[in-house]
Amino acid sequence: MEFFDVAWRLLVVMLAFLVLPLLVGQAEHKVMAHMQGRVGPMHAGGFHGWAQLVADGVKFAQKEDIVPAAADRRVFQLAPAVALVPYLIVLIAIPVAPNGVVGQVVDAGIFFVLAVLGVGVLGQVMGGWASANKYSLLGGMRTAAQLMAYELPLLLAAASVVMASGTLSLPGILDVWQWWWLPWQLVGAFVFFVAGVAELHRPPFDAPLAPEEIIFGPLTEYGGLRFAFFMLSEYAGIVVISALTSVLFLGGWHGPFADQLGWLWMLLKTAALCFLVIWMRVAWPRLRADQIQRFAWTCLVPLALAQIALTGVVKVVFL
Amino acid sequence: MGLPGSGLAKGLAITLRTMTRRSVTAHYPDVQPELPARSRGVIGLFEENCTVCMLCARECPDWCIYIDSHKETVPATTSGGRDRSRNVLDRFAIDFSLCMYCGICIEVCPFDALFWSPEFEYAETDIHELTHEREKLREWMWTVPEPPPLDPAAEEPKEVGSARKAADKLAVQLAEQLEQEQLEQEHGEAAEAADPGTPGAGTPGPAADSGAAEPPTTDRPEKPERPDRSEPSDRSDRPGPPEDRRQGREGEA
Numbered sequence: 199m200e201f202f203d204v205a206w207r208l209l210v211v212m213l214a215f216l217v218l219p220l221l222v223g224q225a226e227h228k229v230m231a232h233m234q235g236r237v238g239p240m241h242a243g244g245f246h247g248w249a250q251l252v253a254d255g256v257k258f259a260q261k262e263d264i265v266p267a268a269a270d271r272r273v274f275q276l277a278p279a280v281a282l283v284p285y286l287i288v289l290i291a292i293p294v295a296p297n298g299v300v301g302q303v304v305d306a307g308i309f310f311v312l313a314v315l316g317v318g319v320l321g322q323v324m325g326g327w328a329s330a331n332k333y334s335l336l337g338g339m340r341t342a343a344q345l346m347a348y349e350l351p352l353l354l355a356a357a358s359v360v361m362a363s364g365t366l367s368l369p370g371i372l373d374v375w376q377w378w379w380l381p382w383q384l385v386g387a388f389v390f391f392v393a394g395v396a397e398l399h400r401p402p403f404d405a406p407l408a409p410e411e412i413i414f415g416p417l418t419e420y421g422g423l424r425f426a427f428f429m430l431s432e433y434a435g436i437v438v439i440s441a442l443t444s445v446l447f448l449g450g451w452h453g454p455f456a457d458q459l460g461w462l463w464m465l466l467k468t469a470a471l472c473f474l475v476i477w478m479r480v481a482w483p484r485l486r487a488d489q490i491q492r493f494a495w496t497c498l499v500p501l502a503l504a505q506i507a508l509t510g511v512v513k514v515v516f517l
Numbered sequence: 518m519g520l521p522g523s524g525l526a527k528g529l530a531i532t533l534r535t536m537t538r539r540s541v542t543a544h545y546p547d548v549q550p551e552l553p554a555r556s557r558g559v560i561g562l563f564e565e566n567c568t569v570c571m572l573c574a575r576e577c578p579d580w581c582i583y584i585d586s587h588k589e590t591v592p593a594t595t596s597g598g599r600d601r602s603r604n605v606l607d608r609f610a611i612d613f614s615l616c617m618y619c620g621i622c623i624e625v626c627p628f629d630a631l632f633w634s635p636e637f638e639y640a641e642t643d644i645h646e647l648t649h650e651r652e653k654l655r656e657w658m659w660t661v662p663e664p665p666p667l668d669p670a671a672e673e674p675k676e677v678g679s680a681r682k683a684a685d686k687l688a689v690q691l692a693e694q695l696e697q698e699q700l701e702q703e704h705g706e707a708a709e710a711a712d713p714g715t716p717g718a719g720t721p722g723p724a725a726d727s728g729a730a731e732p733p734t735t736d737r738p739e740k741p742e743r744p745d746r747s748e749p750s751d752r753s754d755r756p757g758p759p760e761d762r763r764q765g766r767e768g769e770a
Contacts, residue, residue, distance in 0.1 A: 233532040237542045481528035 207302065208290075215286045219433035220251050226433075226476045227251075233480045254426075261422030268330035269419065277328060278420070278427035281321025284314045285434035292441050293369040295451050295460035300369055307368035308356055311442060318431065319345045319397055322406070325428070326416035337415015340406035340487050341399065347494035348393040354502035355390035358509045359383060359446045372450045380448070382512060386505040387447035389498050391471065394439035396490065398432060401479040405487045440471035554665040556635035557618045559649075561657035562609055566630035569604035573622035573631060581615035582622060583608060583648075611654060613639070614647040634660040 227250060231238030243249025265271055291307045293300040304310045319341060326338015362379060363371040380387075396403035406415045417428050444450055444467035451460030485493065543550060552558070569586040585608035591601045623631045634657045641647050649657075667674070 229536065232536045232540060235535055235538070235541045237540045237544075240544075477529060477532065481532045482525060 211289050212286070215289050215434060218437045219430055222436050222472050222476075223251050223429075223433045224248065225472065226479075229473065229476050230480050233477070258422055258426035263422055263424070264419075266330055266419050270328035270330070273324050273328035274419070275424070277321045277325035277416075278424040278431070279321070280324055281318055282427045282431040282434065284318035284321075285431060285438050287314050288438050288442075289434075291368060292438070292445060293372055293450060294464050296372075296456055303367065303369055306366045308360060308366050308371075308446075311368070312353060312356060315397070315438070316345065316349060318435065321431065322399070322416040322428075325420065329416065329419040331418050333412040333414075334416050334418045336412050337406045337408070337418070341416060343487070344396060344399070344403065344406060344490060344494075347491055348396040348498070351389050351494060351498035351502045352393040352397065354499070354506060355386040355393065356446060358386040358502070358505045361506065361509045361513060368445055372445060372452070375449045375452055377449065377452070383447050383505070383509070385501050385508070387443065389502045389505065390447060391439070391443045391474075393494070393498055394443065395475055395478070396494070398435040398439060400432070400436065400475055402482040402485050403490055404484055405490055408484060436472055436475050437468065440468045440475065443471055444468050552635045552637075554662060555633060556637075557620060557633050558635040558637035559613070559633075559639060559657050559660075560611055560616070560623065560654065561632045561634045561659075561661050562611075562651060562654035563630050563632065563658050564606060564609060564651060564655055566628045567606055567609065568628055568630075569606050570627065572625050572627065576621050576625045578619060578621065579615045579617055581612040583610040583612070606651070609651040609654060610648050612648040614644050632658065632661040634658075635662065636660045 227247070228238045239247030239250035241247055242253040265274055288311050290302045291300065291304045291311050322341045323338050323345070326334045326336075326341060329335070359371060360366055362383065363374045365371055365374070399406050405411075407417065408415060412418075417425060420428060441464070444464065448467045448471075449463075450467070451464045453459065453463035456463065569584060571584055574580075574582040574584050584606070586604050586606050588602050589605050591603055593600050620633065623633060636657060639647075639649075
């Protein structure tokens with residue numbers, strides 16, 4: 199029984215990992231198109247281009263696997279996997295519905311999740327270093343700098359929630375979550391979400407990729423399936439960051455009829471945040487590398503510290 | 518620039534508003550475009566009007582019009598008259614791989630033998646196929662739309678003016694003839710009448726005159742010498758492919 203239970207949970211997590219990023223990618227195609235007065239893909243699959251990403255995947259799979267002659271071969275080939283797998287592992291720890299509907303209950307879940315998330319970014323740094331390409335190197339350096347800058351506010355904002363709930367376990371946090379945590383942790387939510395988007399190098403924080411400037415940075419030399427893995431990791435990252443934000447700050451499965459519809463609330467909140475990520479990409483221009491650094495250190499870090507102070511005061515004085 | 522971040526909010530608002538509106542994408546292969554009148558798609562040849570004057574071929578900046586012809590002699594119609602010679606068109610082709618759609622040939626044609634058609638879907642996989650021979654150019658004529666109506670208070674087209682002049686002249690002639698006949702009749706019936714022609718002779722038939730002035734204004738054609746007016750032209754089905762259209766016409770005929 200134990201074995202089948204674990205296998206069943208892992209299968210579902212794997213399925214979610216394969217399906218949700220594609221849904222987000224398709225949503226990005228369509229939402230971005232309509233926000234720009236276009237219609238986006240219309241032909242693949244027949245109905246409003248629903249199979250566009252499947253078609254893309256088939257195309258990627260057909261391409262030749264090229265490693266530049268001067269590249270650090272092993273590191274270059276390993277980088278996409280390092281970028282992609284951590285998001286799969288993070289998904290295991292994210293609770294979807296009450297009463298233990300989660301891939302695996304991890305006691306120090308928040309530590310686990312944030313540590314593994316940081317590994318994902320390393321994949322891009324590896325790719326940037328191993329490509330033997332100056333643009334990739336520039337992008338890799340920017341990636342590393344961005345990782346350093348935004349990991350701190352991300353951790354501080356998460357720490358604020360941990361302080362409020364008094365537990366490191368993600369399902370544990372949701373068990374004690376109350377609706378008034380929303381305004382209480384509002385600043386923390388902002389910091390966490392923005393820092394998460396910045397770690398994914400999504401616009402407006404995509405200076406490390408910057409196709410018009412340093413031609414996709416760490417991904418310049420990648421093609422075919424490896425490039426597809428990097429792309430998939432980006433969208434898996436959107437799913438993970440949105441899910442984590444909704445678990446930590448928006449109450450995850452909390453909502454009317456949470457016992458039956460908890461998973462639906464969780465999905466809806468995650469989807470809304472994914473939409474926000476796409477929306478920001480369409481509406482806002484790219485920040486320069488120095489602007490990204492300044493935003494992290496002069497804006498997000500002080501805000502996160504202020505949130506921790508507020509959490510501490512409320513916790514000590516009122517609870 | 519008011520509050521910091523108001524520009525970001527504006528960007529979000531604009532994109533969201535755009536998302537709720539209809540997209541402007543033209544779904545071309547699925548939906549045919551609504552082309553404006555006088556679109557320059559392809560050139561049709563109304564070969565019945567062509568006199569092989571070669572003006573189009575000579576004015577063409579790309580030299581993409583090919584014309585071959587020969588002379589035929591038409592025997593004199595009256596005895597003792599002179600035989601007439603006449604140009605007969607053997608080949609008329611336009612190479613649309615060279616054509617730059619300037620429309621000079623159509624402008625320059627003095628006999629209204631060339632017309633713009635809005636049809637544009639005649640891409641080929643072989644460049645030689647883009648040389649449309651006379652039969653094909655004649656087929657394009659079926660797709661030439663009726664010219665759009667003139668702007669309100671626009672100057673009257675020259676051909677309408679000349680047509681009216683001719684019609685007026687004809688009407689006056691007709692009226693005079695009628696009058697003449699009437700007079701002769703009256704003379705024949707009442708030869709003893711003293712002054713027969715008073716009603717008609719003083720003013721040359723006011724009734725007849727007004728009647729003569731009427732036809733050109735009421736039922737004058739917009740462009741009398743437009744050759745395709747004899748065809749029942751309905752503009753609603755203009756963007757349809759020429760084959761369908763042709764079949765439809767053959768069905769009608």
